Amino acid sequence: MEKQSKLLIIDDSDVIVEMLYQFLKSKNYELFSASNGLDGIKIFNSDIQGFDLVITDIVMPNISGVGVISILKNKRPDLPIIAITGFGEHPESLAAEAHADVVLEKPIDLNILNQHISDLIARKNS
Amino acid sequence: MHTPLIGVSQEILKIKELIDHVADTGLNVVITGETGVGKEVVSRVLYQQSPRNSKPFVKVNCAALPDGLLESELYGYEQGAFTGAEKKKKGKFELAHKGVLFLDEIGDMSLTLQAKLLHVLQSGEFAPLGSEREIKADTWVIAATNHDLAEKIVEKTFRADLYYRLNIIKIYIPPLRERPEDIIELVNHYTNEFITQFSNKNIKKLDTKTIDAFLSYHWPGNVRQLQNTLKRVLLLGNGYEIIEELKNGQTDFPESRTSAIKTSINKANTFNPSYNFDEITDISNFSLKEVRKKALDKIERDAILYILNKTNWNRSKASKILQISYKTLLYKITELNIEQPATSSE
Numbered sequence: 373m374e375k376q377s378k379l380l381i382i383d384d385s386d387v388i389v390e391m392l393y394q395f396l397k398s399k400n401y402e403l404f405s406a407s408n409g410l411d412g413i414k415i416f417n418s419d420i421q422g423f424d425l426v427i428t429d430i431v432m433p434n435i436s437g438v439g440v441i442s443i444l445k446n447k448r449p450d451l452p453i454i455a456i457t458g459f460g461e462h463p464e465s466l467a468a469e470a471h472a473d474v475v476l477e478k479p480i481d482l483n484i485l486n487q488h489i490s491d492l493i494a495r496k497n498s
Numbered sequence: 499m500h501t502p503l504i505g506v507s508q509e510i511l512k513i514k515e516l517i518d519h520v521a522d523t524g525l526n527v528v529i530t531g532e533t534g535v536g537k538e539v540v541s542r543v544l545y546q547q548s549p550r551n552s553k554p555f556v557k558v559n560c561a562a563l564p565d566g567l568l569e570s571e572l573y574g575y576e577q578g579a580f581t582g583a584e585k586k587k588k589g590k591f592e593l594a595h596k597g598v599l600f601l602d603e604i605g606d607m608s609l610t611l612q613a614k615l616l617h618v619l620q621s622g623e624f625a626p627l628g629s630e631r632e633i634k635a636d637t638w639v640i641a642a643t644n645h646d647l648a649e650k651i652v653e654k655t656f657r658a659d660l661y662y663r664l665n666i667i668k669i670y671i672p673p674l675r676e677r678p679e680d681i682i683e684l685v686n687h688y689t690n691e692f693i694t695q696f697s698n699k700n701i702k703k704l705d706t707k708t709i710d711a712f713l714s715y716h717w718p719g720n721v722r723q724l725q726n727t728l729k730r731v732l733l734l735g736n737g738y739e740i741i742e743e744l745k746n747g748q749t750d751f752p753e754s755r756t757s758a759i760k761t762s763i764n765k766a767n768t769f770n771p772s773y774n775f776d777e778i779t780d781i782s783n784f785s786l787k788e789v790r791k792k793a794l795d796k797i798e799r800d801a802i803l804y805i806l807n808k809t810n811w812n813r814s815k816a817s818k819i820l821q822i823s824y825k826t827l828l829y830k831i832t833e834l835n836i837e838q839p840a841t842s843s844e
Contacts, residue, residue: 436665442666
């Protein structure tokens with residue numbers, strides 16, 4: 373039996389975290405979540421090689437999503453990261469510069485999100 | 499000299515934790531908080547904990563210089579680039595190569611310079627004024643402001659794209675009044691420091707009454723103000739009174755002759771240059787030119803008074819320290835109304 377993929381969701385909106393959590397749980401992923409960048413990084417540090425993918429919001433207090441992406445990619449260059457943004461041009465381009473693999477704009481289409489997750493994990497594993 | 503970040507509150511502990519995680523990343527940082535709350539201290543702690551700590555830490559106060567000067571200060575210039583450019587000068591970006599560039603009061607930067615800064619941050623290169631060559635900018639930019647940048651974006655006085663590029667890491671330092679446990683910690687730390695520093699004086703720790711006064715004061719000047727006030731209190735021993743004066747605004751508007759003497763002696767014993775806009779009662783002449791003149795006069799006055807007191811009003815000695823002619827000093831003493839304070843009979 374295939375091992376469950378382990379995902380980390382970082383978003384300062386409880387509503388979004390809850391929504392993603394419920395949806396992705398139903399798709400049989402093992403899930404962890406954090407409401408800010410610093411906590412997200414600490415959770416990631418607890419199992420650097422073990423996470424298969426990270427989903428992070430861009431605009432967050434303390435460590436912005438761009439910072440999170442940069443820090444995580446530094447720890448693990450092959451880590452697939454999906455960035456979520458709702459604020460227009462600038463954070464999007466920054467997220468791309470920080471090498472997010474995919475940038476999605478809110479409101480998120482969950483099925484498209486799921487497709488990206490499968491694709492990225494499959495690509496990483498191949 | 500390295501000032502540590504002092505505090506035991508949750509907020510300060512969180513900031514220390516954040517610093518631990520980001521100091522080695524070189525990601526742009528914006529530090530916000532009221533004046534005197536410790537923004538520069540945080541920037542220096544970040545620097546100390548980073549791999550850049552053997553390279554320069556360069557500070558620029560973006561509010562202190564008019565636009566044109568700030569531009570040449572940051573980027574440097576070639577010889578002859580403009581009138582007065584007698585020889586080539588390296589800009590702060592170049593001096594901070596491989597180190598840290600601390601841009602204080604970034605909220606005060608003009609839109610024009612913001613645009614240029616954004617370009618440097620995006621491209622990683624800059625050109626000194628009057629030069630055609632571009633220099634690589636490998637410096638870690640840490641910015642600080644006591645403005646609300648988000649508000650300035652709405653007011654269109656700060657660029658949103660620059661904001662997002664700078665705000666990769668955001669550190670907000672809450673005002674001192676919101677963390678009384680840190681007031682205690684700071685008092686303890688600096689009391690011990692001053693006791694060591696002034697080991698020949700009989701410095702007594704604060705009594706409970708004074709500590710309570712320290713805890714109940716709202717510290718508009720935050721840590722810097724607390725440091726200066728504590729120093730006065732420890733040296734003069736009348737802590738409770740000093741705090742009461744602060745609360746009643748009496749340090750600027752003395753009501754009694756005794757407190758006026760104390761105030762002028764206090765002022766003469768410290769050099770704490772600042773301009774208190776609350777002193778201005780007449781706003782009919784509040785042009786920036788006037789403000790600048792008044793502020794400059796006050797700073798000169800405070801500086802001269804401080805040095806005169808240190809030299810026991812030996813004007814000749816004072817003029818040498820201030821590096822002005824004896825005649826100029828006498829002129830300034832008259833012009834700025836500098837009076838020798840009457841000695842208190844205490």
